[in-house]
Amino acid sequence: MAAQRLDGKALAATMRSEIAARVAERARAGKRAPGLAAVLVGEDPASQQYVKNKHKACQDAGLATTVHRLSASTTQAELLELVGRLNADPAVHGILVQLPLPKQIDDGAIIRAVSPNKDVDCFHPENVGLLMTGYPRFYPCTPHGVLQLLTRNGIALAGKEIVVLGRSNIVGKPVAVMLMQKATATNPAAGDATVTVAHTRTKNLADVCRRADVLIAAAGVPGVITPDMVKPGAAVVDVGTNNVDGRWLGDVHKDVESVAGWLSPVPGGVGPMTITMLLYNTLDAAKQIDG
Numbered sequence: 001m002a003a004q005r006l007d008g009k010a011l012a013a014t015m016r017s018e019i020a021a022r023v024a025e026r027a028r029a030g031k032r033a034p035g036l037a038a039v040l041v042g043e044d045p046a047s048q049q050y051v052k053n054k055h056k057a058c059q060d061a062g063l064a065t066t067v068h069r070l071s072a073s074t075t076q077a078e079l080l081e082l083v084g085r086l087n088a089d090p091a092v093h094g095i096l097v098q099l100p101l102p103k104q105i106d107d108g109a110i111i112r113a114v115s116p117n118k119d120v121d122c123f124h125p126e127n128v129g130l131l132m133t134g135y136p137r138f139y140p141c142t143p144h145g146v147l148q149l150l151t152r153n154g155i156a157l158a159g160k161e162i163v164v165l166g167r168s169n170i171v172g173k174p175v176a177v178m179l180m181q182k183a184t185a186t187n188p189a190a191g192d193a194t195v196t197v198a199h200t201r202t203k204n205l206a207d208v209c210r211r212a213d214v215l216i217a218a219a220g221v222p223g224v225i226t227p228d229m230v231k232p233g234a235a236v237v238d239v240g241t242n243n244v245d246g247r248w249l250g251d252v253h254k255d256v257e258s259v260a261g262w263l264s265p266v267p268g269g270v271g272p273m274t275i276t277m278l279l280y281n282t283l284d285a286a287k288q289i290d291g
């Protein structure tokens with residue numbers, strides 16, 4: 001039996017129209033449109049594509065969006081100066097500096113320079129700390145997209161065995177934190193699950209993955225999750241977005257389709273959900289800043 005599809009494209013469309021309605025309501029109340037400033041340094045084609053997708057999604061939902069394109073030779077001081085201007089600009093509620101940055105720039109210094117109140121990626125250490133302690137100011141976009149994709153498809157997480165493959169600051173670590181946390185009124189996107197995090201030093205990776213009722217693949221290696229690593233009937237979320245010769249390939253091998261109970265496609269799975277959660281955070285930032 002083929003796995004049921006975790007259709008991120010369809011869910012993203014539904015949630016974006018909910019966001020657009022709330023943005024329109026704010027406009028009717030005379031409030032400024034939520035503003036997102038995206039900063040793209042250099043010419044990496046995948047980054048350009050993501051930023052283009054985000055820009056279009058913002059426009060479609062009625063957000064005010066600007067893209068700041070800087071050359072690959074931009075200095076750290078120049079980028080810090082731009083971030084400072086965006087921090088001070090009342091039309092900007094959310095700031096996203098697309099990663100990775102060129103090697104002359106220290107990612108950490110830029111992430112720490114973004115005002116925590118405008119940090120719609122939820123990468124600033126203050127916001128990571130708030131998330132970690134159960135009092136989130138923002139939820140990080142890709143992890144939040146993964147949780148929404150599961151729960152809005154009726155997949156309950158509490159008490160489940162969940163394995164996360166990958167431990168990066170952008171995906172693996174924060175998604176694992178959200179999945180394990182206690183759900184409360186002030187921290188609703190929390191899984192109450194039993195979570196294992198696997199990585200390149202994990203022993204018996206296939207055995208570990210096969211324990212999972214829900215498997216989250218965020219390794220960045222095309223096809224690394226093979227059918228022998230999946231418990232029959234498990235929900236498998238493919239975060240991998242690997243550009244191979246101009247095509248998008250996930251971390252999940254296509255044959256997993258016949259073992260999994262649920263599977264998210266690439267493209268059309270987590271990618272569109274990530275962008276949707278960015279819009280959600282930008283609206284949220286506008287509410288937090290402007291009321």
Ligand SMILES: NC(=O)C1=CN([C@@H]2O[C@H](COP(=O)(O)OP(=O)(O)OC[C@H]3O[C@@H](n4cnc5c(N)ncnc54)[C@H](OP(=O)(O)O)[C@@H]3O)[C@@H](O)[C@H]2O)C=CC1
Nearest residue numbers: 142166167168171199200218219220239240241270271274
């Ligand atoms: N759809 C979306 O919105 C997004 C998609 N992505 C995609 O998700 C993927 C992961 O991204 P990101 O977290 O930034 O990647 P990183 O390269 O920062 O992290 C990858 C993680 O996976 C682990 N890993 C790599 N190979 C293996 C392996 N063979 N076996 C076990 N573990 C392995 C690494 O382990 P170790 O720590 O030991 O090196 C590391 O922890 C990429 O394909 C990326 O494009 C990322 C962000 C958003």
Ligand SMILES: Nc1nc(=O)c2c([nH]1)NC[C@@H]1CN(c3ccc(C(=O)N[C@@H](CCC(=O)O)C(=O)O)cc3)C=[N+]21
Nearest residue numbers: 049050053097098099100121241267268269271272274
């Ligand atoms: N500061 C920062 N914030 C990020 O959120 C961030 C980042 N840096 N760096 C890179 C990763 C990657 N990422 C994706 C966004 C959209 C798709 C996406 O739209 N994917 C489409 C495929 C692409 C397409 O069809 O154009 C899909 O899966 O359907 C994928 C990946 C955000 N990231």
